Amino acid sequence: MNSIGLFGARIANKFSCVLVFSRKLCEHSCGSDKIDIGFNGIEEQITKEWKKSDFDATAYEKPGFYDHRSSTEGNFRVRRSFLENVKFDAGRILDILQHDGPGFDSKTSLSELGIRVSGALVREVLLRILINIDYAKKTRCAKLGYKFFVWCGQQENFRHTPNSYHLIMKIFADCEEFKAMWRLVDEMIENGFPTTARTFNILICTCGEAGLAKRVVERFIKSKTFNYRPFKHSYNAVLYALLIIKQYKLIEWVYQQMSDEGHHPDILTYNIILCAKYRLGKLDQFHRLLDEMGTNGFSPDIHTYNILLHVLGKGDKPLAALNLLNHMKEVGFDPSILHFTTLMDGLSRAGNLDACKYFFNEMIKRGCMPDVVSYTVMITSYIVAGELENAQALFNEMIHKGQLPNVFTYNSMIRGFCMAGRFEEACSMLKEMESRGCNPNFLVYNTLVSNLRNAGKLSEAHEVIRHMVDQGKYVHLLSKVKRYKRC
Incomplete structure (x- = not known):
């Protein structure tokens, strides 16, 4: 086992158990061309925790009176009436947009409706356009969506939000109007809105056709307007977003850029990298990453243990998994139903029914129903x-x-x-x-x-x-x- 060095014998002992297990699991390879559906739950747990934070908060409307969660019957009626009016007005707007063409001034017709533009109305109209895109007439769909978007921005006492920008960007993306989509990103920044992980996700999803994946990542890593709250830095925000859309090779590349720039990873970084290495079949790199975690002063968290348990299970290493569960208990982590289920899922995929039955009963014995x-x-x-x-x-x-x-x-x-x-x-x-x-x-x-x-x-x-x-x-x-x- 590599020496932990800087943190002395105490930290070395704490990590020795995990490092031994990681070397054992490295004996089993995982083909990178095989999609392991069971590992999705682990990735979802990592992303779920961060979704609870103030992540991409600017992408949503500030709550108005119609969003207020009151239990009073009067407020409920007001809210319901408001939403019904929004849907009705959205239908009228879409009827006008459908008639747009030579000799028809849709902007004037929209203004003559006398409708007060709100964030809820913009969201409703753009969502309807997005959901009902006619791919045979995608250029027209993009044009009508943008015409409405521009008209709204010209109305008194109304200002677009990042959410409305993201919706029109998604319309452009689905209609394959990529240049227009990129112009919207520049317009967002010019209007004082920071780009967020939602912006990044929309852009990166279009890169299969456009071949711009690395350029998109580079732009967001270097951008001073990238809102990466609550992450430590923009690298983690990009890594997080890439994990959601399963761009594992790009995760490796970003991690290398992060190291080259002298930015230090944290436990979230390591968990994402471990997920990527697993998906790419590079289990031989696990022990190096765990060594590096210890050297940088990080201990495994519940997600790290979850990853290791799944891989040990899938590698048919029930004894090593049991030792790891006991080690978790020793260092203050009570294994939860999540950890047992993850382990059983891996063992099930390895075809070890007896071990599955053992850990199912062990889970109940330890108080996890x-x-x-x-x-x-x-x-x-x-x-x-x-x-x-x-x-x-x-x-x-x-x-x-x-x-x-x-x-x-x-x-x-x-x-x-x-x-x-x-x-x-x-x-x-x-x-x-x-x-x-x-x-x-x-x-x-x-x-x-x-x-x-x-x-x-x-x-x-x-x-x-x-x-x-x-x-x-x-x-x-x-x-x-x-x-x-x-x-």
Whole structure:
């Protein structure tokens, strides 16, 4: 083990356990071309904590009287009336914009409506344009959105916010008007608004087509107008944003730039880098990063431990994982249900059902009561192992204990019934989840339909598809894919 050096034997002892584990997990490689859905939860936990902070606060409207959360009936009626008026006025505005063309002065027509422009109205109109972009007429959609945006900015006693800038930028991005989008960024800065992580996200999502990813990152790293509150510096804000959009190679590059510029990482930086290294299959670099953390005076936090537990689980190292859980307890971190579930998920993916059962029971012994996620991980483990009866028993237990199954729980059960050739029960499970108010997603439908087809039950498969179409979910899913596929 590398010497920690500056912090002496006490810190070295504290880190020795974690460093030994990291070297053990480095013996197992993770193919960078394989998407590990189970690791998404770890990344979400890292980003979720920072979303609670004052992150990108300028991207939102300051609350007006219509946003005030009062329980009085009078204020509720006022708020509801205001929002209904906003929707009504937005419809009138969109009707006028639809008629825009040669010989029709839309700006004059908008002014003649006598509508008072508010942040809520601008947001409503731009969101409707964004959601209903006609890709066959995308240039016109961008033009109408911007015409409305400019008209609003010319109204007395109204000033655009970063949120409205971001909405029109997103419209330009979806309509592939990239030059216009960049001009809006410059206009934002000229008007005294700092660019934020939301600005960065919109721009970076367009870089697949434009090939500007590194240039976008460089601009934001060096920009004095980049609002990176509550982060230590703009590098962390960029790293955080890149983690959300899963740009792992760029995360490595930014980290190198950060080091070259002499900026010191903190625990958030290290957790993001560990996530990126895992995703890129570079587990051999874990121990170096953990050494570096110790040298710089940082101890692992709950997210660091979560990452290590998942990788140890997926590497089928239950004993090392148990030692790490005990080490956490020794240094003042009580392992939570999150840590146990993360570990079990990794072990499940490694096919170690016995270890999953052990840690499920160990979790309960330590006072962590299973939630829907941990139950789902165990149920999935039983399904993968072909133990459908045990999965059913646990499924019934979770309902009895007040934990309602979610869409992933139902998907695992449906897959289990299909694997066992019990298709009637699989179809009944679909009906049951709908009756409980749990809406099936595309994954559930795909699981059922593909298994029915593979079994030669084409009429049953077509019946499920007809049901999906009747529920309006097929169209909804297609439109959703169409809107977000570029990001």
